[in-house]
Amino acid sequence: MPGAAGSLGPVSASITVGVVTFPGSLDDRDAARAVRAAGVQVIRLWHGDADLHGVDAVVLPGGFSYGDYLRGGAIARFSSVVGEIVAAAGAGLPVLGICNGFQVLCEAHLLPGALVRNAGLRFVCRDQVLAVENPSTSWTNQYAAGEQILIPIKHGEGRYVADAVVLDELEQSGRVVFRYVGDNPNGALNNIAGIANEAGNVVGLMPHPEHAIDELTGPSSDGLTMFASLLKALVAA
């Protein structure tokens, strides 16, 4: 939607969001573009950085960090920059993990559960309707509860799994943030597309909001609201 970013009003130039690049990241440039579209300055973070350069939030982008060797996110988890992010997230830094970034957050134990190979033998690449189940996180506060949004998905290992105790806790505490609507694309338990940590500052999801920030290049501009939510959370903080 043209003008969506402009409707946010003046933005403090002092607010910065870090977008991480690992060897094998694919969507870091799109993620940076989406952050800028929401009116926020971007600082690119390299996987070897042991310093977050004072950023106010971090986006872990999609792709195949370290070639997905071992497991998706398993090696990125031990990078210098993720060590810094884990410490800062514990102190409240907003962190968004998209696709491979979600896998990194699970491997780093910032989020519970794991993402395993799709149930249907297929890499899925399509536009997907999601329901916003929790509109109170740092990354979803500008959505309405239950709002349906259209966001692209593209993954071969996006099936969210966790044991029954963890699933129950996620459901009871409202930490399921996004759920697939209609056909479940990957066999994820409880149709889970995205979850949050207890504090709501860390969110991971398989779909790609950074690919849905304007209707010229994406199926909708619904993803832009995620980055606008972050700005709202940071300005309010």
Place this chain on the structure above:
Amino acid sequence: MPRVIVDVMPKPEILDPQGQAIARALPNLGFDNVTSVRQGKRFEIEVADGGDPLEVARLAAEAMLANPVIEDFTVHVAPD
């Protein structure tokens, strides 16, 4: 130099679509009596003399080689 084997397998309750796909393809080659396949990973680790190689491998498996949320592992010393 002692060589240790770490076998990592998906937990029994975790769906293994790769194993299932292999199991469905095997009858095409005449393996009509195969009823189940599960796919895992095997790591061969060489440990310099000094520490307990089994313990080193176990710690490495816990920390990195296996994801305890979805996988089980076993360690054993490789036969010479």
